[in-house]
Amino acid sequence: MAGAVRSPRPDRFRYLPARLPFPRIFKRGLFRRNAVYLTSIFGAAFAFELAFDTASNKIWDSFNRGRQWKDIKYQYVNKAEEDDE
Amino acid sequence: MLARTVLRSVPFRGVARQSLNKTSTRASSSAAGAESASSPFHLTLTASAATAVALGSAAYLYGQEAFAMTPAEEGLHPTAYPWEHAKWNKTFDHQALRRGFQVYREVCASCHSLTRVPWRSFVGVMHTVDEMKAMAEENEYDTEPNDQGEIEKRPGKLSDYIPAPYKNEEAARAANGGALPPDLSLIVKGRHGGCNYIFSLLTGYPDEPPAGAVVGEGMNFNPYFPGTGIAMGRVLFDGVVEYEDGTPATTSQMAKDVVEFLNWAAEPEMDDRKKMGVKAIALLTGLFAVSVWVKRYKWAPIKTRKIVYSPPVSRR
Numbered sequence: 489m490a491g492a493v494r495s496p497r498p499d500r501f502r503y504l505p506a507r508l509p510f511p512r513i514f515k516r517g518l519f520r521r522n523a524v525y526l527t528s529i530f531g532a533a534f535a536f537e538l539a540f541d542t543a544s545n546k547i548w549d550s551f552n553r554g555r556q557w558k559d560i561k562y563q564y565v566n567k568a569e570e571d572d573e
Numbered sequence: 574m575l576a577r578t579v580l581r582s583v584p585f586r587g588v589a590r591q592s593l594n595k596t597s598t599r600a601s602s603s604a605a606g607a608e609s610a611s612s613p614f615h616l617t618l619t620a621s622a623a624t625a626v627a628l629g630s631a632a633y634l635y636g637q638e639a640f641a642m643t644p645a646e647e648g649l650h651p652t653a654y655p656w657e658h659a660k661w662n663k664t665f666d667h668q669a670l671r672r673g674f675q676v677y678r679e680v681c682a683s684c685h686s687l688t689r690v691p692w693r694s695f696v697g698v699m700h701t702v703d704e705m706k707a708m709a710e711e712n713e714y715d716t717e718p719n720d721q722g723e724i725e726k727r728p729g730k731l732s733d734y735i736p737a738p739y740k741n742e743e744a745a746r747a748a749n750g751g752a753l754p755p756d757l758s759l760i761v762k763g764r765h766g767g768c769n770y771i772f773s774l775l776t777g778y779p780d781e782p783p784a785g786a787v788v789g790e791g792m793n794f795n796p797y798f799p800g801t802g803i804a805m806g807r808v809l810f811d812g813v814v815e816y817e818d819g820t821p822a823t824t825s826q827m828a829k830d831v832v833e834f835l836n837w838a839a840e841p842e843m844d845d846r847k848k849m850g851v852k853a854i855a856l857l858t859g860l861f862a863v864s865v866w867v868k869r870y871k872w873a874p875i876k877t878r879k880i881v882y883s884p885p886v887s888r889r
Contacts, residue, residue: 521761540852541852544848544851544852544855548662550847551663552664555664555665555667555668555696556667559667560667560668560671561701564700564701564704565701566764568657
């Protein structure tokens with residue numbers, strides 16, 4: 489191996505990329521304790537589901553503006569109340 | 574990579590020339606001579622003719638379509654209309670569903686049943702709860718047997734299904750000259766052409782049958798109906814229905830509304846299904862991108878490594 493760069497890691501790990509992609513904070517804060525790790529996974533799933541559903545519902549409603557029941561409901565709900573009065 | 578370098582390292586033309594030369598002139602041969610190796614002209618001609626005949630007969634036999642029915646028995650193929658609700662990201666137009674249900678109730682329901690649709694399924698789709706309760710109560714249903722074992726009548730509830738206009742198939746046939754009006758719950762799924770077919774059928778009645786067409790007793794001519802003789806006459810005329818939202822009730826408007834309504838009756842889950850589909854595609858696209866990244870991450874060291882063979886240096 490001509491021109492081998494001196495590496496702080498042992499030579500048998502040279503197939504690993506020199507820079508690991510995850511920041512250290514993940515390793516310290518998340519992965520050390522299993523409880524923290526699991527909780528963060530479940531919490532992230534919950535938050536993602538909420539955000540994803542809200543965003544995609546909004547996009548869907550903008551695709552279908554004026555077509556769905558919630559868009560035309562006011563005409564009939566108001567009418568029923570007027571009849572009662 | 575490896576295969577490419579192997580290929581590149583051997584001179585390509587040299588190999589080709591060598592192998593060509595070797596096959597055309599052999600160093601020693603048991604064959605009679607060079608002439609017998611090339612096939613004579615009449616053999617080439619015969620083989621080409623045989624191939625042409627085989628291909629031609631195959632094309633003749635398999636290229637033609639066989640029709641069991643005449644075009645009249647097949648029915649005129651319906652026009653493909655640009656249905657807005659058939660697009661992948663569009664729901665039903667619920668105002669149109671409401672109009673279509675009005676058309677069904679005032680026109681179709683006198684002959685056609687809609688037995689697989691309960692009153693409750695309209696709530697929150699095109700009507701309010703109060704409207705549907707009132708509509709259900711207009712109809713009478715059988716109760717469970719009472720203490721004396723007798724069955725009484727009660728007003729309808731939201732959980733009841735829309736009652737059929739006839740008691741049974743025989744009554745329906747007797748009232749319609751032997752023809753059975755089909756149930757419309759799943760008719761859009763149950764007919765070739767779906768929405769296009771039903772719209773074409775409803776709007777496709779000519780004023781009078783074309784010259785030479787044979788129309789049976791009590792039948793009507795409709796080119797879109799297989800066989801062209803249909804027991805149902807034209808029912809949609811301009812202004813048959815008066816829409817509550819003020820839409821002009823032309824024949825094509827009513828046909829379009831009722832077809833969209835029947836499509837809803839056949840697939841009430843369509844709105845949710847399409848929304849779920851859009852969400853699933855969005856999520857799976859993200860997951861696919863992540864999996865591509867993970868694959869490249871895992872394979873990077875293997876793809877970029879270089880194996881070097883350093884031969885042992887002999888000591889002298």
